[in-house]
Amino acid sequence: MLQFIRIHFLLILLCIPSVYAQEITEFNEEELSYNEFLGYVKKYHPLVRQANLEVTNAQAALMAARGGFDPKIEVDYDKKRFNDTEYYSLLNSSFKIPTWYGIEIKAGFNDTNGQYYNPMDRTPDSGLTSLGISVPLGQGLFINQRMADVREGKLQLQLSDAQRKLRAIEVLYSASEAYFDWKQTYTEAELYKSYLGFASTRFEGVKQLIELGDSPAIDSVEAGITVRNRQLNLANANLKLVKARLKLANYLWIQDVPVELGEKVRPEQNLLQTLPETLRTNEMTVDVNQLDTHPKIQSLETKLDILEVNRQLKANMLLPKANVGYNYISEPERFDSFRAEDYKFNVNFSFPVFLRKERGNLKLAKLKIQDAEYDLSQQRLELQNKILAQQTEIESLRSQKGIIDALVNDYTTMLNSEEKLFSFGESSIFLINSRENNLVNARLSQISIENQYFSSNAQLFRILANPD
Template sequence: MGFPAIVVPAFCYNPQPFGNGHGIFTAIRVKKFRLQAYLKHMKKILFFLITIPVWGQNVESNILTYNEYLGYVKKFHPRVKSADLNISNAQANLMMARGAFDPKIEVDFDSKQFKGKEYFSLLNSSFKIPTWYGIEVKAGFDNSEGIFVNPENTLPNQGLTSFGVTVPLGQGLWINQRMADLRKAKIQINLGNAERQLEAVQVLYDASVAYFNWKRTYDEVQLYKTYLTNAEIRFKGISGLIRNGDKPAIDSVEAGIIVRNRKLSLTESQLKLVKAKLELSNFLWLENNIPMELQDTMIPEPELEKTIQETLRTNALMAGDVSLNNHPKITALESKVNLLEIDRKLKANMLLPKANVGYHYLSEPSAWNNRDFENYKIGVNFSFPLFLRKERGSLKLAKFKVQDAQFDLNLERVQLGNKVKAQQTELNSLLEQGLLTNQLVNDYQVMLQSEERLFSFGESSIFLLNSRENNLVTAQLSAIALNNRYLISNAELFRIMAQPE
């Protein structure tokens, strides 16, 4: 259902074709009791020829459509590009977290020579492979030479190879810091996507409001231009009648006041239009971050209210209930809850004792295939705080953070649902108000035309005529403002749903 069109008055009493289809307005004071006097005054019709442009007809071809405008914003606006960087940052963090599971080569060589004697030469090398569940696989080769080698470091002449594993039996088996970092980094990807959508939607909303304000100020300028032209022609016509003695001189003052008021309103609306254009230019960019400036010849889409819902896809949202399961704000809050839940699990794991067990099979390089498992090295490491006050306190804080985030998630679900319903109600109400406003405009137009007819027969005054016209101008300005509210309300529903693609 389209928003009602704004009707512009055609001050035509008994209109006849003229020029390229415009009407004729006649305002002649006619003495009803003298038909011949009426015919004598017909020559004065020329003072009241008024050309009224039809509202909504745009002879200019430089129309910047709303859909085209949003395309520029989506593709080139710096804030949208900045939102894309959040995804790159999250991917970089994921790469860093995966780096904790990269195999590692370590070599430690220490040698001492003094007075021609080799005191010692020690080589320790290893190749470590971290695994997901905290288990570490390690292969190594050690060698030592010299006359003063520590007996603990004495090895066979060929050196010694080793292969074994270290297993955590308490802390670090089911979850540890590197596992938590990797899980968080994966969640950060989803969080980054959601935040990017929210940022892009906010940019598109701000850009839409700027476009709608530009359209509103443009429509107001065109409206005031039309009525200024009417007022100036009426003033000239009345001045001519005053010179011929058919109108009192005070009517020229009344007509001059309305001309000056129309000029003042037009000047103010033109200032608003300039500001609206500058505000709109903030959202127009090209490649390589080149800003664009809106040219004076560009005009907004004339009947945007008919296409706004299709462009923003809000027509489907007005049909019925809306699902919020894939809403980016819900996704972002769920991601934050998952991040805090990983921290909680990590803190809970700290309540377990540290118990690491390692076994390494030892062999000379030449006897590796003998598989004599009687040569080995084992190690056990155990520690456990008696009161665990630090660990229990950290776990409580982690639980509180999870609960707080869950409260925010539940609250946001309810708020989003209510916001959608409220916005749907507002849009339906604005459509009804638009119909009423359109009827008011039509009624004021009929009243003005009737008053103009009475004025032509000398049964009305310029004061009443201007009063009727002011009422019509006020009604049309209200219709423009209501149209603007309708467009912004659609953009608000688009922002609430946060689906920029």
């Protein structure tokens, strides 16, 4: 039996690395789509997970604020004995229950023994029980610091969710930029690789024509220059691709393990069609009413609510401090027989004559609210204009994409025609290289405009700040 357990344990250990390796090599596929990439970033990236801690911190702060209403047990015991004489033995214990509206319920037990103590503390031999209530009639009845802390804690929970979204969207935007950079450098490297192949094939053909006497020797020099230029372009593009791939790897995590892309993995080829749907920027319309759900607006509105709670607390300080307490007292064995004449009663009252401190604090609280309202109005306008400007940019880039696509088609037609003329002996390597250079530059412009289009959609996604 022991041998069987050992074998079973070894099999488990052998299976763990294979599962782990499968997770680590999950990206070693032919294509990493943009939607899949964003999914990994949202789920595993440390900064996104760190942003989620905003909500956890707010929940902990709310729990701490609610602790102000927890029932409390207090025990105070003093005893003095010297030279076989018990000077005093004093026991004061209580159980307090704070309530929402500043009212406090208190039950207590006091017991006093000894020869030397304050007569005011004297109790019957069995001790003295009490049950009472304390009510603030001025400050603290409708709002106090404990109530304000709980209200602010609840509002802080809403604020933390908005801040979580704003922090997460920044990570997703940076990750998107890294993905688009990777796609651009990958496409440029593939472009130079294909045109290096064309130039090399042309170079070999020119050398054969020279050997047959159908082309001047200088054509081989010009064709060779083109090949070497393409080699330099490809080497530079490959260097950019490696750097872009490493930059992208900063955002690729599985669980707590960073993942590096394999060299054979390519970016999504159909990104132009899928990007607006992935980022949800294809159906976005500017509506001021819809901005109420924007995390930035929610954050500012929640801060306004927190400032309003503070204003109410400051306004409450204008009231006098007037606390009234009543406690029914009785011996423990006679507590069930009510005697109205056995009680303790206290009244505390204080009121500053000029209230300059309280009025000044209230005015400062109102000014903070006014300042936050101005900021909220400005942020609404800026968000609306940013969305409009970004949508205009996306439409412009979409139009530019159509123009550059037509231009690439025209340059391709010109190059094909020039190659046909060369095959008939009516053109030259110089003209073919010139046409090809124009086509390569047009393709590079096409790739650049596509990347701008991707980045513009990501920027709109960033402005809208909806990472979930």
